[in-house]
Amino acid sequence: MSDLTRLTIAEARDALRKGETTSVALTEAYLSAIDGAGALNAFVHKTPEIAMDQARAADARIASGEAPALCGMPLGIKDLFCTRGVASQAASKILEGFRPEYESTVTRNLWDAGAVMLGKLNMDEFAMGSSNETSTYGNAVNPWKVDDRQLTPGGSSGGSASAVAADLCMAATGTDTGGSIRQPAAFTGIVGIKPTYGRCSRWGIVAFASSLDQAGPMTRTVRDAAIMLGAMSGHDPKDSTSADIPVPDFESMLTGDIRGKTVGIPKEYRMDGMPAEIEKLWADGSAMLKDAGAEIVEISLPHTKYALPAYYVIAPAEASSNLARYDGVRYGHRAKLGQGDGIVQMYEKTRAEGFGKEVQRRVMIGTYVLSAGFYDAYYNRARKVRALIKRDFDEVFAAGVDAILTPATPSAAFGLGEMADADPVAMYLNDVFTVTVNLAGLPGISVPAGLDQQGLPLGLQLIGQPWGEGDLLNTAHVLERAAGFVSKPEKWW
Template identity: 85%
Template sequence: MSNPNELTIAEARDALRKGDLTAVDLTEACLSAIEAAGALNAFVHKTPEIAMEQARAADDRIRAGDAPAMCGIPIGIKDLFCTRGVPSQAASKILNGFVPPYESTVTRQLFESGAVMLGKLNMDEFAMGSSNETSVYGPAVNPWRVDDRLLTPGGSSGGSAAAVAADLCLGATGTDTGGSIRQPAAFTGTVGIKPTYGRCSRWGIVAFASSLDQAGPMTRSVRDAAIMLGAMAGHDPMDSTSADMPVPDFEAMLTGDVRGKKIGIPREYRMDGMPEEIEALWQKGADMLRDAGAEIVDISLPHTKYALPAYYVIAPAEASSNLARYDGVRYGHRAKLGPGDGITEMYEKTRAEGFGHEVQRRVMIGTYVLSAGFYDAYYNRARKVRALIKRDFDQVFADGIDAILTPATPSSAFGLGEMQDADPIAMYLNDVFTVTVNLAGLPGISVPVGLDRQGLPLGLQLIGRPWEEGDLLNHAYALEQAAGFSAKPQKWW
């Protein structure tokens, strides 16, 4: 089989079970593609020995008739997931040299289901960024290209998005705190789902903002997302926020039938200055779902305008608390100390050297909003706004809306370096359509629907009811079928 690395997870699974393909051949094809794609800077810690060992074990399981859906499927793991015996740096200098002696719950479950780890993927440092430019490894590069510029694959899961779009792996893990799965998926013409908060365990995933972080899959199709999410999800007693709920067969729920379903179009997402292409794509998506039998309903989410300010108080506050543990004492980077330096100087120098500028900015904001005299004015007020945002969604779903359709991003992928010197708030605006979903703990998915006039992919976002990822995936499947998006980046790397 030529170029097996270009198969979807579903196609590869079926070929493996029929005996048309072995996991070893599939893994070797991916490893070769990775070696040829150094220009994309997607994989930052390669694990070919582990991959081949897991592939041989997967072939044995398949021959024995004991093959879950992910068995033999080569995937990439975002560098935020702790992987036993493999560097796990969260793309930060401060975790240089950290090799965890334990496995995150999500990766353990993937490996138990037979998935093959090709290596660790690039990302924004501590998942703080929307362009993968805050990484200690340097930026990941979008495989899509329309001129001389190198484009961002989005962030923070930029390496995951680039690797899936460039056929380096069949799927990848991502994490989403304010849009870090859905925005990169939209920028690279791939599918990314953020499940309901608590659906996937956070144990063993380096924390950014604990009340917002959620792991999810990044794949080439909605069906693949359903298959991979099924392997990642499940209750974990080691994570107190993990939901003790059964994991349905998400793939079996993909009928494509959305007749009679009510799809909400929130008027507050029509932002001033929204590009005409995004507006037209959104309208096209609504028309496609209407043609598939869904009812399109105008809805209001009145507190949407407060979402970004609330997010950029809550997320940095939680980051400030979570990142306090990186002090140079136990593991990772430690600054060289001068004569007379004590423990305080060691903390200060280590953190100043170890954290990049964006992480420093967010830690300082977070520390400020949590400080005496400002806690009520900022942090407590943001928490109240968050409750109002969640209530908006609860009300809409109580009124019978089954899913909500919005743009995924305010633009297509932009050039690397184009926004670095701008006001940081300009970069934060990339999350304008996605952060509400994290604040409310809801599931959201980005589906590629078309190309802009330059020829770059654009995605639409569907937001679902809590714990109803199966229905959400089915709405996304109907949208995917109607859009028929099949464009791929031209290989230049």
């Protein structure tokens, strides 16, 4: 077969079952694509031996006739997932040399389904960033290009997005705390879904903000996202917040029929200064869903404007607590100590050397908002505002709305380094359309919907009801078909 690296999971599954190709052939094709793509800096730890072993095992399983859909599919894994015996650093210097003695539940589920690990993918340090510029491995680069500039693939799952868009893996895992799956998916013309909080186990995924973090798939098509999300999901006794509810067959729910569904357009998402092409994309998406038989209604989510400041209190607060474990004692980096240095100097030097600037900034903000005298003014107030943001969504869904359509990002991908001198808050604005979904624990998906005037991909976001990923994926599938996005980046790397 020609061009094995262009197949979707669904196509490869059918080809494997018919015996037209093998997982070994697919895996070899991807390993060679990865070797030729150093310029993208997407894969930061390659695992070719593991990949070939898993591919051979997958071929044997497929030959036996009892293979799940994901069997034999070569995947990339975000560096945030602990993978046994393989470097798992969360793109941080402080975890240099760390090789977990255990496997995250999500990756364990993927290997049990027969998937193949090609390696670990670049990301923002501890998933804190929107441009993949805070990584200890250096920037991941977007395969899309319109001039001499190198563009960001977005963040924090930037390596995952770059690798899937550049055909370096069939699909990848991502994680999303404030938009870290959906924003990079939009910047690279791929699909990314953050499921309902609790759908995927967080066990073995390096924690950033535990009440917001969720893993999800990043894929070329909505169908692939449905297949892979099914394999990643499920109850896990090791994560007390993982939901003990059945995982439906998401793929079988892609009927392409959304007649009679109600899609809400939230008026508060029409931000001042929104680029005209984003506004047009949004209107076009709404027209596509209407043509497919959905009813379009304007809705109000009045607390939207407060989502970003609430998020930037809650997420750093949780991060400051989660990241307290990096102290140079149990794993990773320990600073060289001077004569007479005690344990406090060891902690302080280790964390100053090991954490990058953005991580330090967020840990300190989190420490401040949790400190005596400020806890009520910042942290408790933010948690109350969070309750109001969730209530906005509850009310809209109770009024009969099935899904909500919004832009995925306020712009297309920007140039690496262009935000270097900007205020940290300017970077945070990247999450403006995605962060509400994490605060409310809802599923959200980014679907590639068009190109901007320069020729860069733009995405639309659909937000669904809790545990309604099947319905959400079906609506996304309709939008994907209507938008007919088929563009691929031209190979320059």
